[in-house]
Amino acid sequence: MAEGFAISVALDETNWIARARQGDAAAFEAIYQRYERRIYSFVYRMMGNAEDASDLTQDTFVKAYLALPRTTPDLNVSAWLHRIASNACLDVLRRRRIVQWLPWEVFDTNPALEPAAPDDPAGNYLRRETELEVQRILTLLSPKHRTALVLKEYQGLSCDEIAAVMGTSRSAVKSLLFRAREEFRQVSEREQQKGKAAHV
């Protein structure tokens, strides 16, 4: 896509925001359509199940709609929505840590994923197993490490953007990412050891 086109889209988003900030529901609908799946999949990877993803995505957009009039004209919509969504996730995770850890069974066994290739059942199975394993590891990471890693690797945000989302500095994000990767490695090794032990 031509660079000029990307610029025109960005400019257009500014217009949508300006209108949505004045209470134009159709403009907010345009924003929603643009970010719905991106935010939903982010929340899904943070929480690991479709039910939480749906509830928290809904919360995110409702909060965003109500908070829009109080935002500034230079709003970075993507970072702002991610911030609302990650705060919503962290709130729920914090509460659940106090109350209880969710059992593994809560993890969605039938998320609405992309349609699988009908002619490659073996490939589909492997892909599905790998997905479940990676998602399982992500969900075992500390919430902040998980947030940083998902924002970086899954959502493709830069360190500056992650800093804006998480309300911290760029150097803190670099440190968080380092610790998140280390934790991912360690959890992954531990889970593999558990798997081997279970098969012995």
Next chain:
Amino acid sequence: MNSPHVRALLSAYLDGEVTPAEHAQVERHLVSCPECTRILAEYRDLGSQVRTLSRPLPPATLHRDVWTAIEAREGRSAWGTSLAGLLRYGAVTAVLALAVIGAWLLLRPAGPQFAAQPRYPLPGQSGVARNSSVDIEFTRPLATPQPIDQIIQLAPTAPITPTLVHGGDTLLLQGDWAANTLYTITVLSSTLSAEGKTLGHAVTWQFTTGDFLNTPTATPTETPNPTDTPVPTDTPLPPTDTPPPTLPPPTVVALVPTSPPVVPPATVTRAAGPPAPTLPPTAGRPPAPTATAPPAPFTVTPVPAASATAAASATSAVVPSPTPPPASPTASHGPPTATAEPATATPTPVIAHMPPGTTPTASPTPGPQETATSEPISTPGLTPSPGATSTAPPEGTPTATRTPGGSACQYTTQGNFDRVYQDSYAIRSVLGCPTNTERAIVTTAIEPFQYGFMFWDGDQKQIYVFDTSQMVYFVYADTWVTGDPSGGTATPPAGYYAPVRGFGKVWQEHNDVQTRLGWATAPETGAGAAAVQAFERGSMLRTDSQAVRVLYANGAWENVTVR
């Protein structure tokens, strides 16, 4: 290994977040340290694993749930917020607010802002149906008359029919877009508002068409209701095998005032009814709010470019439909002048409002003032199917339908469509008003697939493709005719079916459809009581007694089950 480990730098190195000195340090170290090299590879691998995780699809109900929650919260917070704010900040808030208002009154621009905003297709949108209308909203009504090339620039060029709606602040461009083409559309800075202001700066965006047709969402020249201006009962019906519409370039199009007609004016694209207070409320629904300042009606009339202004009163001009007329109007259809003279020099569409007071409101009955097309001369573009004409339930005076904004719609919804429409703020917000009455579909078929289903509107010769994974839909012209091969060459796996006839042709000719839907899981069957209704920004389709498919203009759809 001579240098100390650089593990703390490896993560930042991977992200390109190290200084040049650190970068060199890491690279030197990696040459001689297998452990750090292995860890870096593990970092890369875990990143790849996370990156390639699939993108789950939101549930189809999420969109509606969000809007329902917004509606509920807005209702609660409207007073609560302001009251809490006043209590919290008290007099300080009031003083500050007064100061801000005073400053704004002093510094505000001399008049209202004049700006333009694309409403559909959205910038960057792809897969736009070839018969979609471009919908541009202005903050102020446009001046009329005004040459369309003073308002719009299109690249590549395409035949467009402009229509002003919503009191003159929304411009619809009905086009016959080429398939799979990137269009750049510019609302020019020379665009003039009714107050005489120019737009100031141009607004440009792009969209890409698909190779399919969408359901007609705005057919303002459809046969009017019985209570409206009478329709000649002997109006011949167009043939059922009317070819898919391809719009011949209109030479000149003007939206011109019409005097109260001696004969029904050729085509009225929009004629707002008088204020709504006398409209009877539909049972179970609150009365329609009073409509204020009804927009001025206007007509679409082809006129010679040189006499565009004079054409403002030329009510006898032959009028094309604002919807795409057929490719080759035959003599029996009475081709509009515009299409009969495609080579007219430098056609310049002009828009002009009908002056207030000239509304052809012969009937005292409030309601839509859609005026009949005088002859089939201007109706071939509509190609109402026999089913549409013969089975559309005759309505009495249409009751106003509630809209998200609280104003009255010209057309109403009925039955299950009404239940879905009235129950959902989200759906009303997105669809806008109905642009016509519900149309029963007599000839139908439906076939389930692995990842969706197909529906055949035999009355309009259209095939809907519903992708139930991505919740998107497409509409294709059904070009299969008796005598064509009835089955495809593909051999389905055991337990599956290859679609046949019209479904099979679309499925065979469009790889994307095959990929999206997979194999059929059952043979096609009749769909039963089907109906469709067009709205400003989408449509509703009923394929059985309970399921209502809400089709949005952006290509998304959702399924609502009515119990």
